Amino acid sequence: MTRATFPGGVxxxxxxxxxxxxxxxxxxxxxLVVPMAQNLGAPAVPTVERGQAVARGEPIGKPDGFIxxxxxxxxxxxxxxxxxxxxxxxxxTTAAVVIETDGKDRPHASLPQEPRPWQSxxxxxxxxxxxxxxxxxxGGATFPTHVKLxxxxxxxxxTVLANGAECEPYLxxxxxxMLAEADKIVTGLRLCxxxxxxxxxxxGIEDNKPRAVEAMRRAVAGADDLxxxxxxxxxxxxxxxxxxxxxxxxxxxxxxxxxxxxxxVQNVQTACAIAEACVRGQxxxxxxxxxxxxxxxxxxxxxxxxxxxxxxxxAEAQVQEGYEALIxxxxxxxxxxFTADLAVTKGTSGLLxxxxxxxxxxxxxxxxxxxxxxxxxWLNPSRLSILGESFLAGNLDAVDTAMEFGLMDCxxxxxxxxxxxxxxxxxxxxxxxxxxxxxxxxxRRERERAQAAGIQREVEKVAD
Amino acid sequence: MVGxxxxxxxRDTTARIMWSVAAALAPAAVFAGYVFGCRAYLHIxxxxxxxxxxxxxxxxxxxxxxxxxxxxxTWWRRSxxxxxxxxxxxxxxxxxxxxxxxxxxxxxxxxxxxxxxIAKQAFGGLGCNIxxxxxxxxxxxxxxxxxxxxxxxYPVLTGHHFLGNVGTAVGGMAGGADAVTGASPMAMAxxxxxxxxxxxxxxxxxxxxxxxGLWDMFVxxxxxxxxxxxxxxxxxxxxxxxxxxxxxxxVPLAYLGTVAAxxxxxxxxxxxxxxGAESAAWQPILLAMPDAALRFVLWHLLGGGLMxxxxxxxxxxxxxxxxxxxxxxxxxxxxxxxILFRLYSHAYPEGVCYSIxxxxxxxxxxxxxxxxxxxxxxx
Ligand code: SF4
Ligand code: SF4
Numbered sequence: 001m002t003r004a005t006f007p008g009g010v011x012x013x014x015x016x017x018x019x020x021x022x023x024x025x026x027x028x029x030x031x032l033v034v035p036m037a038q039n040l041g042a043p044a045v046p047t048v049e050r051g052q053a054v055a056r057g058e059p060i061g062k063p064d065g066f067i068x069x070x071x072x073x074x075x076x077x078x079x080x081x082x083x084x085x086x087x088x089x090x091x092x093t094t095a096a097v098v099i100e101t102d103g104k105d106r107p108h109a110s111l112p113q114e115p116r117p118w119q120s121x122x123x124x125x126x127x128x129x130x131x132x133x134x135x136x137x138x139g140g141a142t143f144p145t146h147v148k149l150x151x152x153x154x155x156x157x158x159t160v161l162a163n164g165a166e167c168e169p170y171l172x173x174x175x176x177x178m179l180a181e182a183d184k185i186v187t188g189l190r191l192c193x194x195x196x197x198x199x200x201x202x203x204g205i206e207d208n209k210p211r212a213v214e215a216m217r218r219a220v221a222g223a224d225d226l227x228x229x230x231x232x233x234x235x236x237x238x239x240x241x242x243x244x245x246x247x248x249x250x251x252x253x254x255x256x257x258x259x260x261x262x263x264x265v266q267n268v269q270t271a272c273a274i275a276e277a278c279v280r281g282q283x284x285x286x287x288x289x290x291x292x293x294x295x296x297x298x299x300x301x302x303x304x305x306x307x308x309x310x311x312x313x314x315a316e317a318q319v320q321e322g323y324e325a326l327i328x329x330x331x332x333x334x335x336x337x338f339t340a341d342l343a344v345t346k347g348t349s350g351l352l353x354x355x356x357x358x359x360x361x362x363x364x365x366x367x368x369x370x371x372x373x374x375x376x377x378w379l380n381p382s383r384l385s386i387l388g389e390s391f392l393a394g395n396l397d398a399v400d401t402a403m404e405f406g407l408m409d410c411x412x413x414x415x416x417x418x419x420x421x422x423x424x425x426x427x428x429x430x431x432x433x434x435x436x437x438x439x440x441x442x443x444r445r446e447r448e449r450a451q452a453a454g455i456q457r458e459v460e461k462v463a464d
Numbered sequence: 465m466v467g468x469x470x471x472x473x474x475r476d477t478t479a480r481i482m483w484s485v486a487a488a489l490a491p492a493a494v495f496a497g498y499v500f501g502c503r504a505y506l507h508i509x510x511x512x513x514x515x516x517x518x519x520x521x522x523x524x525x526x527x528x529x530x531x532x533x534x535x536x537x538t539w540w541r542r543s544x545x546x547x548x549x550x551x552x553x554x555x556x557x558x559x560x561x562x563x564x565x566x567x568x569x570x571x572x573x574x575x576x577x578x579x580x581x582i583a584k585q586a587f588g589g590l591g592c593n594i595x596x597x598x599x600x601x602x603x604x605x606x607x608x609x610x611x612x613x614x615x616x617x618y619p620v621l622t623g624h625h626f627l628g629n630v631g632t633a634v635g636g637m638a639g640g641a642d643a644v645t646g647a648s649p650m651a652m653a654x655x656x657x658x659x660x661x662x663x664x665x666x667x668x669x670x671x672x673x674x675x676x677g678l679w680d681m682f683v684x685x686x687x688x689x690x691x692x693x694x695x696x697x698x699x700x701x702x703x704x705x706x707x708x709x710x711x712x713x714x715v716p717l718a719y720l721g722t723v724a725a726x727x728x729x730x731x732x733x734x735x736x737x738x739x740g741a742e743s744a745a746w747q748p749i750l751l752a753m754p755d756a757a758l759r760f761v762l763w764h765l766l767g768g769g770l771m772x773x774x775x776x777x778x779x780x781x782x783x784x785x786x787x788x789x790x791x792x793x794x795x796x797x798x799x800x801x802x803i804l805f806r807l808y809s810h811a812y813p814e815g816v817c818y819s820i821x822x823x824x825x826x827x828x829x830x831x832x833x834x835x836x837x838x839x840x841x842x843x
Contacts, residue, residue, distance in 0.1 A: 010474070012472050012474075013472075169472065241839065241840070245839075251839060251840050252839075252840055253840045253841075254838065254839070254840035254841050255840075256840065325471065327469075327471055331469075331470065331471045331472045332469065332470040332471070332472060333469050333470065334469060334471065335469065336468070336469070336471065352471075354471075358471050358472070358473065360473060363478055363549075363590075364589065364590050364591035364592065365591045366478055366481075366551075366590060366591045366781050366782055367591060367781050367782050367783075367784070367786060368481070368710075368781045369712070369781070369785075369786040369787065369791075370476070370709075372786045372787055372836070373787075373788070376839070377838065377839040377840075378836045378837060378838050378839050379836075379838055379839075380786065380835065380836075382786060406838040406841070409838050409839055409840060409841070414469050414470030415470075417470050417473070418470050418472060418473055418474050419474045419476070420473075420474075421474075421476040421477050421478045421480070421481055422477075422478050422591075423473060423477065425468055427468055427469060427470065428468040431468075
């Protein structure tokens, strides 16, 4: 049993109140709002029209390019329109297909498929099935899974990690899925290994979930190439790079992907979705998420259709009115929302409602060094945040200095801000600097393009 | 209103840390009255009041607003005063702790005023100062009022002289009825180091102790500055802070360790002192009388402001390095400078204050040298 971990990290209270509540299916809501932007990369393009009848699992959005994911109707009904809605992850607006459900949950003609043995599939078939099913990373990053399963040229993948760390406080959905569907996770893991040519599969779990460890151990029993590893409970143990370091002692090089360390990491729910897609041709139309927080009187783990309005979840969890904070995701990296008028997407791992909003007014850095000691990327968050303030005060060079201090190596985990006694808004400042960096790069590219065009004109003039 | 992630924060806050440091210093402050009479409280009160007052006035002038973030706020919040975070109280206490009881009443006022107004706020306030404010204040009065700061004339009280001392507490301390004027242990240790170890009297001192024995130095019933005498009480407070992680143990360990090593070994290699003390004389002592050598080392550890400096001044977060490696270097640097000052400076028997101030200056450099390797980067 490996008990390795990564240097750094913090120990927030676990508050996993819902750990022992079974997954409950949420009744089909009368209305589903299915955003087209549910993945990192290009949003899908809607392929249905207003008034059209759709069946469960019918494609309603087609991927726009390689780094994009298909979207399917989560249930049967009628398309009542294509609206602009707010994308909870980015705050921008995106198109969403609104479906009025008919309650029949009629499956699409292509469903259900005869289960096919996963052993019969080769890499391309797996990737195709995964792409057709619109699977994306369900831990929150929502990176299209078929892309992840396509190893970049010249990079050999030797290990696939199923990420069951679930290091965010409050969240317990992955835990419940590991208890309920261990075999499916293992099938998904095997499919990933097949698709990437990896010889080894590892399930990584934090040691605060002994029952999940047991369940997964049972599921992998007898397989030499599969293993379950237990890590000390520490945030952010579930962050990709930190998990790889803890598991294999490998560091993903700066600016690189896990593939550069020979690894592919998949969340356990994603592994389930991969298994569903490949074995039964089932598209990704539902997920398990946790509803919790001190404003929820009946917190729990729910299996919900994608596109379910948050209001339905809030009602099911008996959330009292008058809550102040609504967070999609976990309390460490989840995004606070200004409205509950949003829908569940493929990346929604949790919905937290708190009676009191935690607003922190950052003070000056007292150089206590806590952030430096706890940063899992071994950065100097104090320095980065001071550079952020310096930028806001008009020092435009601060962005370049921050680059020297590893601005791009920050994983925005918030461990630094968690420990900061001065309550500094570290992540906010670091994100702001990153945005400025991106803008600066764009400006430079623009300038170079203009310059190139100018030179072209000069050349043409001379030629004339 | 909802903030940026993370939506959870740890329990530690700046105010919590600072008030805890103040609480850790409190026993030593109370004890100062027992040793030096209630004039000690006068000094502590004046220093703390001046520090807090200066902080309040300056931060009010710097930060007060009509409103905060466009919302109505209490007068307290609008005033922008930062005295609630406790850092001014800590500075005031530390300033008083490194002044002698016989100093005139305005000395603590000047020291605390300089500490807050110049050493802290003029540099930008909490977190922005380069030098430890309390030590800057002390250094300032040390040069300005040398007679008030003469450690050779530190009064030592024995037993229960607190009440008997009330009269002198108001009038001025020098020559108070029950005060025994004696050299502070530090001055003694220095004279041992500089005036020849072969001296028979010195050997007697080393083997039998002088006036105040090591036990007195440990408990704190010796002469010295107000808060520095009781190693015991300072250690108790520091142990709590170390347990909480609010002072980093690396600094005192490195600091005290290098001082001990220096006190033990330096006299072997460096000739010191006016009379051309023979370094060779130390070797026989070291070999033949290890307990005398140990006593000498303990004198250095317990004497003067070393405990106060190593536990509370050098560990000041703002003016020490960020990384653990940096803290080791910083502590060791303080120790080396302190023992060099103590053994080889002629004018100044105590080196803690200036050693720490010098190392404070080096902190940006240390931070730069000890920058950790970033995840995924080669060295
Ligand atoms: S948010 Fe960035 S800087 Fe802060 S602890 Fe996480 S990785 Fe380090
Ligand atoms: S944790 Fe906060 S106060 Fe401490 S060094 Fe980091 S930024 Fe400064």
